[in-house]
Amino acid sequence: MALERDKHTAERSLLSLGEVELLELYHRMALIRRFEDKVAEMYTRGKITGFCHLYAGEEAIAVGAIYAIHEKDYVISTYREHGHCLAKGVSPRAVMAELFGKATGVSRGRGGSMHLFDASLRFMGGYAIVGGGLPLATGLGLSIVYKEEADVVLCFFGDGALPQGAFHESLNLASLWKLPVVFICENNFYGMGTMVQNAICQEELYRFAEPYKMPGVRVDGMDVLEVYSAVVEAVARAREGDGPSLIEAVTYRYRGHSMSDPGEYRSKREERIWQERDPIKRLRKRMLSDGRATEARFKEIDAEVAEIVDDAVKFADESAEPPLDELTRNVYVE
Amino acid sequence: MALERDKHTAERSLLSLGEVELLELYHRMALIRRFEDKVAEMYTRGKITGFCHLYAGEEAIAVGAIYAIHEKDYVISTYREHGHCLAKGVSPRAVMAELFGKATGVSRGRGGSMHLFDASLRFMGGYAIVGGGLPLATGLGLSIVYKEEADVVLCFFGDGALPQGAFHESLNLASLWKLPVVFICENNFYGMGTMVQNAICQEELYRFAEPYKMPGVRVDGMDVLEVYSAVVEAVARAREGDGPSLIEAVTYRYRGHSMSDPGEYRSKREERIWQERDPIKRLRKRMLSDGRATEARFKEIDAEVAEIVDDAVKFADESAEPPLDELTRNVYVE
Amino acid sequence: MAEITYREALNQALREELDRDERVFIMGEEVGYFGGAFKVTDGLLAVYGEKRIRDTPISELTIVGAGIGAAMGGLRPIVELMTVNFGLLAIDQIVNNAAKIHYMFGGHAKVPIVIRAPQGAGHQLGAQHSQSLEAYFLHCPGLRVVIPATPADAKGLLKTAMRQDDPVIFLEHESLYSMKGQVPEGEHLVPFGRANVMREGKDVTIISYSKCVFDALSAAEALENEGIDAEVIDLRTLNPLDTTTLVESIKKTAKAMIVYEGWRTGGAGAEIASQLYELAFDYLDAPIERVATRDVPIPYNRHLEAAALPTAGDVVKAAEKLV
Amino acid sequence: MAEITYREALNQALREELDRDERVFIMGEEVGYFGGAFKVTDGLLAVYGEKRIRDTPISELTIVGAGIGAAMGGLRPIVELMTVNFGLLAIDQIVNNAAKIHYMFGGHAKVPIVIRAPQGAGHQLGAQHSQSLEAYFLHCPGLRVVIPATPADAKGLLKTAMRQDDPVIFLEHESLYSMKGQVPEGEHLVPFGRANVMREGKDVTIISYSKCVFDALSAAEALENEGIDAEVIDLRTLNPLDTTTLVESIKKTAKAMIVYEGWRTGGAGAEIASQLYELAFDYLDAPIERVATRDVPIPYNRHLEAAALPTAGDVVKAAEKLV
Ligand SMILES: Cc1ncc(C[n+]2csc(CCOP(=O)(O)OP(=O)(O)O)c2C)c(N)n1
Ligand SMILES: Cc1ncc(C[n+]2csc(CCOP(=O)(O)OP(=O)(O)O)c2C)c(N)n1
């Protein structure tokens, strides 16, 4: 039922969005995909180190959701946040530089892949403690209401965060205080090697919304328009002062949990099935089939994003390491 | 609906239980009431100190629930646990002595009112961190399944524990692993001075059971038989290996949150309304009206429990303080 | 100047800062209608309303986390943990988020949150309600740890905490709330990192903080009769830690002890002592004494509890041993 | 004897105890199908099945709490925290329940649980994934704190932990898992509270534990060329703490330092140093040096991270300063 309703609204928004917008969505997804592929390459070449969790396959969620909000709205995410950060408009150069650990990185090289941040664009950070971002999102929502502003918070987290106490506490507080927070659960069916049904007693994650008296919907996370329209609705509700929503976006991560995980627990077949539902190819096919864009145009965009990513790598590579005296700076506010 | 069903089964069990059992239920409730009144007196006389949370008004829950299990089954509770402890059969002498801080107390005077314990009767303790007992109950449930036994765990907690992450995590784990745990929420509408609707977005607490795929029922916590029959059902289910249940027992605490709380946030009127639904008077009236017991018999029982409690006080009062060398004993297993 | 209680001094500081800065608000369990479990926020709801004085569910992890988020959103939250014992449920948010966000995000984010928490034993509340946990917060770069002993400092340090931009753990001792003292009216700011010499003396340096400062002072009087002239220093803040004042004193006395209510092993006293040995080894005639809580969970029984906690008597004994 | 890795030694200890005692089981995130985030439990699921090797949801607080409950129910759980950083979510259950239940219930309850947690930095995992938190557990009476450096101790101490009845925090350093060493086959039990003199020397005592023991040893070799003869002692357990062995060494060397990866301020080094001053003040020629992690959240950048952590070079410098 939840699904039905969204299929429906997805159609609507497909109509409501013109070529320009649709191509923009394509552009953002393509950028993230290209960026992540390049990150993988740079990781294997030792340019990027530590834990590195890629977003390839899940692009439709960050892009569709964030396309539904304004620059002034907040986004907060996890350690798998490259996609959300880029979708929020943060410079690929500064993001790549952060992964390279350079002084020009968004977090001055101190955060790395799991801790991207950009206050100016209200990308409120990637957090590496599963569930750790939900209370923060709730607090950001409180600050909005407190200041009597109309902004919203998009809070992204994985299926693995559902069993955390922070999920329950945050949904309760956000609902109790009618905070403008949209909780977006990226259900990619795995938390590291653990399948969702081995972690949570309820596989239809959106159903957890009900006791908290908030709308809960499940959307196809491989369909950027379906995600977009579900978030449009939740955001409208939040801005109206009607409180939070829970959106479960069903998706799949193409790669292992992190660059150090070969993902042996998953079957090639399963992976293939999902690759066939690829969100980028899908939008592309759709637009081609109803003649809203030409193969040539897509090629152009692909070339553009390739250039942006190459430039980002070049920038990151040429940037300087943070000086050693940075070590003891900003432990406390100066 | 939940309520309906239980009203129905309550009738059944009223029939299924004979005078002897019903009088036993009366006896246990009367004992707890008398015990708590005496504790209040001893507290004001300075014989008992620290935090002291009384159970008066809620007796039907501990008594009805624990009457539905065997001695080998586990009970775990909060800092408001005198009632559960006595209902599980722990000696009033040893309980009173603990409140007096004496060496003869169930916890050798080290625990006090909030930390009663009796392994031999599988009363697994009172815990003073709100929500702190739920994970332990889950673990006890696991130990039962692991040992392939048919015992169950009754886990008591208040409405105030619902917003705790531990509630969510424990219900999920217990459901995921089908553990024999009956979660009994004593909803007395207040967590200290905070009304339940100011603490949780969902006032029908039993409804939280649904996403966890476990039965959730709300029962009248002022009716010992209704509580009893709901627990009988949940326990049967648990012994069958069908997993946990959530029972919300609606009740009221007659006194302040603790002996140091005058409870000014509550209206006299509200208190009167609940006193009129007193679980002890109620069972008594019921049995008198259908001639299952005489006024004389009840007087006898009242006298009996009065004697037991006076004896407990005498015992506690005459017991020795723990020797000072107890201070450093049992920090580690000897 | 007016003679008011530690509780009233805190309440006054809260009112003044609530008046001064619209971004300041308070949230916690029972802080509103109930006026705070220890009545520190008494009367605030009536004046400032539900928007700024917020009762919360019992969800420590998320209350603190939401405070951090609100601070990142531009507000200045004061989160009251009903007691520090419950703060253990929130320590992930305190240590992994509050303390790290400013640094880990390259200095681009700030978390101006003040987390107030009553702590301490002495009321027969048993093992789970009687802890003093300052040592955990001291062992976490990024956090300021403030722990006032007097009403005047309670006010002055809380106001300072609310005006600076680092996350602060503000620890109040449950036994001090009703203690009275002279407190300056209005603008009274006590800087972080300045220890207070409460009593001058030349024979032995007694370093303390929070409630134990008063045990140290009464011990000092007893010692006077024995002809031992003790200097008593109240640290006021553990991070930053004012070692300068301590070293000055030790240069004079050559003997020192640290008196605190946390467990002896791994407590703040160990860190303070270690730094003093490092800074003043050649001035010390004897090892620094640590007078602290015995390494046991706090028992309920009154005599056992009393035996577990540090007392003025213990301080006197330690001083006699030193001198 | 066989040369195996620290990881294999732990795996061997687990297998032996699983075979020996039906009540022993393991639960934690990814311990089953995945074989453990660090592969410590690799292969166990296939042998012991889902009943005894249990994958859990990401619910640290409740996993640990359930372990405590299971222990009270007569089992001997080994709970694996994927890393100690996440253990902060469970510290309430560890400190308020595991550590106190035996005492607070008058000795009538026991909690024989072993909580294993990898910790440590050095892999550019950033501020939230690089902590060493032994100091928190050291400051909690009722808990045993075990922290092996060598494969042989990893096996021998884990087996001991699983056979005794106190709650144990068993801390493994992420950088040690692939380190090899000679490990006795079968029954090999290392008692708690016995430090291990890894290298004898007469000029300076270098006290350490966990990974830093190896930094201390390589520093000792470097020092040898400078003609400084260093004694290196591995504590093995922090609670109980073997001060006897340390004092013996100090009587010989008169100079000591403590090398550990926790943050310098408020770390275990402060406690160890304080006890040594108290026990061996007259034997010490100079203040005890503390070589530890700088007081900063661990940064991602490789050079910054390296600069934050204690190194063999730091140990050498400290020794030169002492001698
Ligand atoms: C509190 C906590 N426990 C465990 C971990 C280790 N860990 C990192 S990611 C992860 C799986 C999370 O899965 P999910 O939430 O589904 O996000 P996904 O990686 O699938 O995007 C785990 C267990 C952690 N970072 N934090
Ligand atoms: C984690 C935690 N937070 C706060 C407290 C302080 N406290 C003790 S009882 C209580 C209210 C609990 O209410 P409820 O769960 O409804 O139980 P009741 O007292 O009504 O039986 C609070 C806030 C605590 N003990 N533990």
Ligand SMILES: [Mg+2]
């Ligand atoms: Mg996932």
Ligand SMILES: [Mg+2]
């Ligand atoms: Mg209640």
